Amino acid sequence: MRQLFIILFFGFSVSISAQEKTPNDSEQGKQIKQSISVFFDGLQTADTLKIQTVCHKEMKLQSIMEKNAIGTLSFETNEEFYKSIATLPKNLKIEERLLSYKIQIDGSMAQVWTPYEFYVNDKLSHIGTNSFTLLLENNVWKIVHIIDTRRKK
Known part of the structure; x- marks a missing residue:
């Protein structure tokens, strides 16, 4: 009887903890996803003003290009990033599809981890993972750092 009680108690405890909300499901998690969504909506439409609403003024950008299992780190300033987005050709369609979020x-x-697929004119260009660091500033989650990996599939 005692063993049955222990098994039932343990099973009930596991069931309750499994039902707890994860950061992905929390209200803050939803707000964080919204900031990241605004960032990528702005990227897709080349709207740097929209992107800047969710980016900290001191945001840092880095990329790790992977080729033959060797990574090369590159840096980009805010100004370089915004200029590269603003000067995209109008006929160039870009889309970054986030496959999941781990918040x-x-x-x-x-901290948000998002594996992705990147498409140029509806053709898969590369895959990788984004790592975002965000700061809650004046009730808005602002992106302060992005580092991503990039590799051909």
């Missing part, structure tokens, strides 16, 4: 939150800091 971790500690107070006013969040």
Whole structure:
């Protein structure tokens, strides 16, 4: 009887903890996803003003280009990034499809991991993972750092 009680208690405890909300499902998680969504909506439409609404003024951008299992790190300033987006040819269609979100939150800091596929004119260009660091500033989650990997599929 005691063993049955322990098994039922353990099963009930696991069931309750499995029903707890994850950071992805929380209200803050939804707000973080919204900031990232605004960023990519602006990227897709080449709207740098829209992008800047969810980016910290001191945002850092880095990329790791992978070829033959060797990574090369590159840096881009905010100004370079915004200029590259603003000067995209009008006939160039870009789309970054985020495959999932893994969100971790500690107070006013969040870390988000998003595997993605990147398309140019509806053709798969490359794949990788984004890692975002965000800061909650004036009730808006602002992107302060992006580092991504890029590799051919």
